[in-house]
Amino acid sequence: MSDQLIKTITKDKAFRAFAIDGTHLVQEAAEAHDTSRIASVILGRALLATELFAQASLKGEERVNIKLAGRGPIGNVVTEADTKGSVRGYVTNPQLEPIVNDQNQLNIAGAVGRNGTMQVTKFAPYSQPYIGQSQLVSGEIGDDFTYYMAQSDQIPTVIGVGVEMDKDDKVKNAGGFLIQALPGVTDAQLDKLEADLKKRTPLPELLDQSVGAVGILADIFGDDNLDMLMTMQVGLAAEPPKESYAKMLATLPSHEVKAMIDEDGGAEVVGKFSGKRHYFDRVELSSILKDIQDREAREKAEKKHD
Structure with a gap:
């Protein structure tokens, strides 16, 4: 009910x-x-x-x-x-x-x-x-x-x-x-x-x-x-999907995500409001890291152009 x-x-x-x-x-x-x-x-x-x-x-x-x-x-x-x-x-x-x-x-x-x-x-x-x-x-x-x-x-x-x-x-x-x-x-x-x-x-x-x-x-x-x-x-309230947490990880600097891969082999994100845990393995983090590095490269190029 x-x-x-x-x-x-x-x-x-x-x-x-x-x-x-x-x-x-x-x-x-x-x-x-x-x-x-x-x-x-x-x-x-x-x-x-x-x-x-x-x-x-x-x-x-x-x-x-x-x-x-x-x-x-x-x-x-x-x-x-x-x-x-x-x-x-x-x-x-x-x-x-x-x-x-x-x-x-x-x-x-x-x-x-x-x-x-x-x-x-x-x-x-x-x-x-x-x-x-x-x-x-x-x-x-x-x-x-x-x-x-x-x-x-x-x-x-x-x-x-x-x-x-x-x-x-x-x-x-x-x-x-x-x-x-x-x-x-x-x-x-x-x-x-x-x-x-x-x-x-x-x-x-x-x-x-x-x-x-x-x-x-x-x-x-x-x-x-x-x-x-x-x-x-x-x-x-509904728990955000794992993809939402992936987007949050993608806002971090590349060196922080690289450290998660090299030192921990993955990362666990816990929803503060829901208490639910989401695990990102090495492959998932590597994909996120590539997106971050591409973004950082674009930002660097734009800054150099300005």
């Missing part, structure tokens, strides 16, 4: 609300990066929050890159998403050993850290990237996305994300929601939402009931208080 994201609006037109059931994409990411239990939760939360952020903030061909740098032992948490439902990401230290709090629960904030920033870079065709930044407020990820959106958009917003692991360190369920106030919302409506959020069922417990994305929002607003706007499939 594909993962799903829904977009809704409350019947009183006070809020728009998105929800995502992303269990499969989080498990795929955990497997691709061979993440530990705590790293799986951190990466999963970041992927879910980024996908929700992208659907709420981007248009057309825009895409976003988000970097959480809290100076914690997990290192940087980096994610990317577009408007079409594709998301990807990685953490610097995917094999981080579990860190627990006084309740013997995973200490996500302790692993991410709070002494740092959340940097958001939005890319749009034919324009310069927009870069925004805010301080991390909790290290729990959902709260940090919430703070950034409230600061950057000046719109009351809340993002909640959750990832639950099973006893075998596999992703049991993963999901989240984003709620944003619409123009004309009243203080009474905001107060009611705040009260409803305090009474909501914790996400892991709710997802354990297999309620899906619709059930996440129904738990907050009720079954009959939402109008569906859109349903879309979401998933991990």
Whole structure:
């Protein structure tokens, strides 16, 4: 079954609300990066929050890159998403050993850290990237996305994300929601939402009931208080083909590729976002080297001619 994201609006037109059931994409990411239990939760939360952020903030061909740098032992948490439902990401230290709090629960904030920033870079065709930044407020990820959106958009917003692991360190369920106030919302409506959020069922417990994305929002607003706007499939961004990595190798200086051939007899390229490995043997590198040497010869001739 594909993962799903829904977009809704409350019947009183006070809020728009998105929800995502992303269990499969989080498990795929955990497997691709061979993440530990705590790293799986951190990466999963970041992927879910980024996908929700992208659907709420981007248009057309825009895409976003988000970097959480809290100076914690997990290192940087980096994610990317577009408007079409594709998301990807990685953490610097995917094999981080579990860190627990006084309740013997995973200490996500302790692993991410709070002494740092959340940097958001939005890319749009034919324009310069927009870069925004805010301080991390909790290290729990959902709260940090919430703070950034409230600061950057000046719109009351809340993002909640959750990832639950099973006893075998596999992703049991993963999901989240984003709620944003619409123009004309009243203080009474905001107060009611705040009260409803305090009474909501914790996400892991709710997802354990297999309620899906619709059930996440129904738990907050009720079954009959939402109008569906859109349903879309979401998933991990496709891994670039090996040919794309060959083109990247072809941008290196010839002496670097020659060293790979002479000293190592080949080269292994690891996709930072996908975790997948691509091996180039001596024959493949020799072909790439010839293209580089031809390019360098042309550039040298052009420079001499000038």
